[in-house]
Amino acid sequence: MTIIPADWAVFAFLAVFVPVWGWFDHRAFLRRESVADTDILSAEYMKTMAFHGVIAASVLATWFVLGRDWSALGFRDPNLAGHFRIGSFIAAALLIGMVLNLLGGRVSGRGDAARLKAYGKLAPFLPKTPRQHRWGMALSLSAGVAEEIAYRGFVMWMLAFVMPVYAVIAVQAVVFGMxxxxxxxxxxxxxxxxxxxxxxxxxxxxSLFLPILLHVLVDAMSLSLAYFTYRRQARREAGA
Incomplete structure (x- = not known):
């Protein structure tokens, strides 16, 4: 397999269009949210999930039309030899840290003030009701699947043609962050x-198996921690 113009088009979509769309869509959501008297966050989650479908489709359709080997995109069993233990250790360490953080935030209000301050301008996009939390869990699933296919599966595959592995990991992380x-x-x-x-x-x-699982769980636990924090804060305000 080699890189063709269609690959560059998909890469440009992920590296340029997705950040720009996300920026302007979030600003539009904030404007609507500031004047809305109903729950519009759940609808925003649904729209974001649909866009995740577009992201995944941009990669999968290209791969399908070109008749490429799906294993090159990460659809294969994990390689239990080589560096598998390193990957498993990193994944386990991240998950343990996230679980401990979630459990701490679930059973105790310590740290709530710091978390609320850290959420800052992102607060309107975080779940505060049971319905929003349920849709947030669905959003975590769609993000984990679509973004791993796009940024780990496709972007890392493409970058590997033009740079060493350490640069591939660094550059895809920047693209994902943007x-x-x-x-x-x-x-x-x-x-x-x-x-x-x-x-x-x-x-x-x-393999994409562990990255997808890891991504879904990290997003789900992060949104759940925000939900627990805001619910506790609402109870404090109601009892004040």
């Missing part, structure tokens, strides 16, 4: 770091 530029600098950098970690897992296992 896709979340609507979250501000903190969110962009944090997402890029997550992308680098998951990129290492993908490189170590050669």
């Amino acid at each position: 896709a979340h530029a609507y979250q501000g600098w903190g969110g962009t950098v944090g997402t890029a770091i997550l992308g680098a970690v998951i990129g290492l897992v993908y490189w170590a296992t050669g």
Whole structure:
């Protein structure tokens, strides 16, 4: 397999259009949210899930039309030899850290003030009701599947033709981070770091299985932690 113009078109879509669309769509959502008297976040989650479908389709349709080997895109069993242990260790370490953070935020209000401050301008996009939380879990699934196919499967495959593996992991992490530029600098950098970690897992296992699972769980736990934090804050305000 070689890179053709269609690959560059998909890469440009992921590296340029997706960040720009995300930025302007989030700004439009904030304007609607500031004057809305109903729950519009669930609808925004649904729209974002649909866009995740577009992201995945851009890669899968190209792959299908060109008749390429799906294993090259990461649709294969993890390689249990080589660096699999490294990938498993990284994935386990990240998940343990996230689980402990979630459990701490679930059972205790300590850290709520810091989290609420850290959420900042992203707060309107975080779940605060049971319905929003349920849609947030669905959003976590769609993001995990679509973004791993696109950024780990496709982008890392394409970059591997023109640069060494360490550069591939770094560049795809930057592209992934920029896709979340609507979250501000903190969110962009944090997402890029997550992308680098998951990129290492993908490189170590050669399969999208662990990256997708890891991505879904990280997103689900992050949104759940926000939900628990806002629910607790609402109870405090109601009891004040």
